[in-house]
Amino acid sequence: MPVMAASIRLARPEDGWTLRDVERLAGERFREVGLPEVADDEPASTEVLARYADDGRCWVAVVETDLPIGYVLVDLVDGCAHVEQLSVHPEHQGSGIGRALLERVRLWAVDANLPAITLITFMDIPWNAPLYRHLGFQVMSERTIGPQLRAVRASETAHGLDPAMRVCMRLALDS
DSSP, X not given: OOOOOOEEEEOOGGGHHHHHHHHHXXXXXXXXXXXXXXXXXXXXXXXXXXXXXXXXXXXXXXXXXXXXXXXXXXXXXXXXXXEEEEEEOGGGTTTTHHHHHHHHHHHHHHHTTOSEEEEEEESSSTTTHHHHHHTTOEEOOGGGOOHHHXXXXXXXXXXXXXXXXXXXXXXXXXX
C-alpha cells in the first residue's frame, strides 16, 4: 500500500467524476463480504456532488497532484453533522485517510456548535461499525434516533439495504 502525504481540502464541483471513481473502487471491497449489491450501487451523480461542494459539505483527501483519493459528504440530520458517505481509494485504505476526513468533519461540526456526528453503517463489517467504534462512535439505541435519522434509515431500506445489518452511530462532541 503506497503511503503518500495527503492533505484535506474542500471539494470542488469539478472533483465529481474522480469522487465517483473513488467510491466505485472502494465499494468493490463489499464483494468480499457477500454484498455485491452494495458494490454495484451507483455513486451520487456529479450534480449532487457539485451541490455538496458548493455548500461546503464535502471534503477530499488529496495527494501532491491534487488528485482526490478519498472524500466525505456531510448532511445536517436532527441537528447533527451526519456522514452521508465516506470513501477512500483502496490503495490508500488503512493509512489514516478516513480518520483524517472524519477529523475534518469533527472540526466543522464543532465550529458550527453541533452536538454530535452521526452515521449509519454495517454493524459487522470490520471497516464499518467496528472501526467507527474504535474511533469513539457509539451505537444509538432506538429511543435516541431522531426523526430525520429514522427517515434516512427508511430511505436506505427502501433502496434495498437490510436494516437488520445496519446500525446508527453517534460521536458526541465537546462544546
